[in-house]
Amino acid sequence: MDLPLIRPFPPRLSRLGAALEAIEESGIYSNSGPVARRFEQEATARLFGGRGACVAVANATLGLMLALRHGLLGRRDRTLAILPAFTFAATAHAAQWVGLTPVLADCDPDDWALAAAEEERLLARHGARIGAILPYATFGNGLDWERYAWLARRHDLAVVIDAAASLGARDEADRGFGTDCPFPVVFSMHATKTFATGEGGLIYCRDEALVERLRAMANFGFEAGRSATLPGLNAKLAEVPALLALEKLGEIEAVATHRAALADHYRRRLAGFTLQVPRGRRPALQFMPVLLPAALAPHREAIIARLAEAGIGAGRYFSPHLAEQPHFRDTCLIEPLPVTDAIASRMLVLPVTDAMTIADVDRVADALIEACRRQPRLPRAQPATPRSRLFGAILVGGGPAGSALIGAAAKAGQLEPLAAAGLAVIERAPHIGSGKLGAYAIASDSTAETFLTADTALPPALRLEDEAVAKALRAHIGGLGVPLAKVGAYLDRLGARLAQRLDDLGGVLLTGHEVVAAQQLGGGGWRVRARRRADGEAIELHGHSLVLATGGHQPATRLAEELVAGRSLIERCGDRLIQSDALLREGGVEAALASLPTGRPLRIALVGGSTSAVTAAVRLLKAGVPLAPGGLALLHRRPLRPFYPSAAAARADGFEDFGPDDICPVSGFVYRLAGFRLEARELVVHALGIGGRAGDPRLRLHRLGGAEDAVAARLLDEADLVVAAFGYRPHALPLIDQAGRAIRLRADAPAHGPMVDDQCRVVDAAGEPLDGVFGIGLAAGFVPSGALGGEPSFRGQANGLWLWQNDVGQRIAAQLLARAEAACARAVA
Structure with a gap:
């Protein structure tokens, strides 16, 4: 077998002659x-x-x-x-x-x-x-x-x-x-x-x-x-x-890094299988664990045998698990083990050895996929989603925004009637909750108090107030945000409780599924096509309404579209350019610096005036990156504005750069939507010298001019690293009209407008709302107005867990209920 499951590579004693002689000489x-x-x-x-x-x-x-x-x-x-x-x-x-x-x-x-x-x-x-x-x-x-x-x-x-x-x-x-x-x-x-x-x-x-x-x-x-x-x-x-x-x-x-690279390639090649969620920056993999599709679990030994015929070793670790082994079955206290039973029955481990190459991983992946394809699939029970059932609403995405919508509805007493009308949630991850939030090495721009209020969406018996994840957040009350790793853990636990509540009320949660597309139906409603990620099996759901909570991303096209000092960043900066999202993730700073010069202070240019730009500056300064005075340049178009709880508080702090249109008429907050908060705010108020504060000498601000901005051009040309922080655009789901044609959204049009209007309805390229489609979350582009408040001068998009968990979520839930009730009335008539 030329690719065994385990191939030990300890140091060779035959090469350690002098060291062995020294041990003999010592007599110890x-x-x-x-x-x-x-x-x-x-x-x-x-x-x-x-x-x-x-x-x-x-x-x-x-x-x-x-x-x-x-x-x-x-x-x-x-x-x-x-x-x-x-x-x-x-x-x-x-x-x-x-x-x-x-x-x-x-x-x-x-x-x-x-x-x-x-x-x-x-x-x-x-x-x-x-x-x-x-x-x-x-x-x-x-x-x-x-x-x-x-x-x-x-x-x-x-x-x-x-x-x-x-x-x-x-x-x-x-x-x-x-x-x-x-x-x-x-x-x-x-x-x-x-x-x-x-x-x-x-x-x-x-x-x-x-x-x-x-x-x-x-x-x-x-x-x-x-x-x-x-x-x-x-x-x-x-x-x-x-x-x-x-x-x-x-x-x-070197060994662990090599094995991690092999594992990363396995994850790309075996994306259709269920894989272990990595914790930490780099596991020390002994082998690659994979869960077979449940329908193939009875054929595991046959699959292992087929891999062996191809010269590839495979095995099943912790199968049988401890409770299935006679000695422990007789001598231990054994709790119900539904997850362990399922994982152990499907577990397959593949080789990851020091001598393997990426090509070897391709060979193993190809062989596994082929071995699975050749096995007969046994029928299995589907989740409780009868294909003939018509749902009141289908929520696509169970990350922070999607979970917040469920919580908002629960707070307002809307979840019970929504579930009764038929509520289905589709999430590609194995659970709802934090999405990718916990993977960022930064603090939140929401307070600990904001996150903890989500607990009120749950019945008393399900609340988290006494759990470790809630106590970890309470330790940051009054502080400058919460580490997102702790936020992620809290939201995951909250998601589990919301999922339990949804199930108790008769709702449907499809985790491990991703939506492929949604098509408009004649007479109203949407047909949603999804696939189970574990084995690719298709499923179709029909709903009166559709909610997109699919998150945002930083598309690479922005780097070519956005001109700074007369040229695009991709053209000017080449391989010195990265996006802020990569920098803000765990290990992002270290990865960015790995290829940069050492032994001298660095020059870094950050382009953008969004929260992600200022947060990236905070991250670099806190990470102790070697910078000369002014070595970190923040290039921004709009003025940087700090948030204040009132005009009086702003003036008392020495800040006067605001007018009546910059004050929220509902709350009285100055720059309620446009202002930076928490850690980002601290950086801004110091950098602007408000109230006589002194800024970090490593940071310089530069307000971008037009195409002839020579200062910006020099800062970009001299930078060792350029970080683009142009904000986020929505991961919009492909939507198709009744005739089978793609519907172009305003968010995808050349002007790149908000995905939603002031009622959270998704709008097309002409600015017309799509019937029964709503959007929530990062990059949706919602701007509060009217009773929701917000300063009249605000130009941009408002993203915040508080809004999603309260006004925005409840606004969408009310519309979903109204549409479901109207559809029911039509059916009765």
């Missing part, structure tokens, strides 16, 4: 010898930024046992440990060996790690009987250890992360996974792992004193001399395997 072969200690120190420095400490052990299972046993000190009355059923046997064995009974819990359907809701439920049920939680970083993926730190404090329990496959993984901040973790994180160095040696383990923790106690426990509990003061066993890493680990440190970055 074990007992925390100099090679093992050097490996621990260099692993701490290279993998964890020199923060905390590491202790090397003979294998990761012993590491789990030591860490758990230490966590139970003072907690001997605790008898249970929560861990996922979807993990390797070593996790449960380690718990049992230290006297704990594993409680096998279900996993999350997205990242396949322990489900947070299950943890909360089990902690509430078993209380002080729970001594530890053992989350598993599934297949080298990341997880949110900060939430576990909060659980440990809240419930006084031990947490040990089983990160067996994660040595070499990078977190959202581009640090080694686990960096700064206050409890032990246990890694494996087995030959089959990405960090391949032969056998061995590594325990990392921020608490250096804790690491020293684990070191003593790994040496029979000897803290000093040869008298045991702690529970112990022999778990020391010998000098020769430590030498292999030390050598692997020099390779791991």
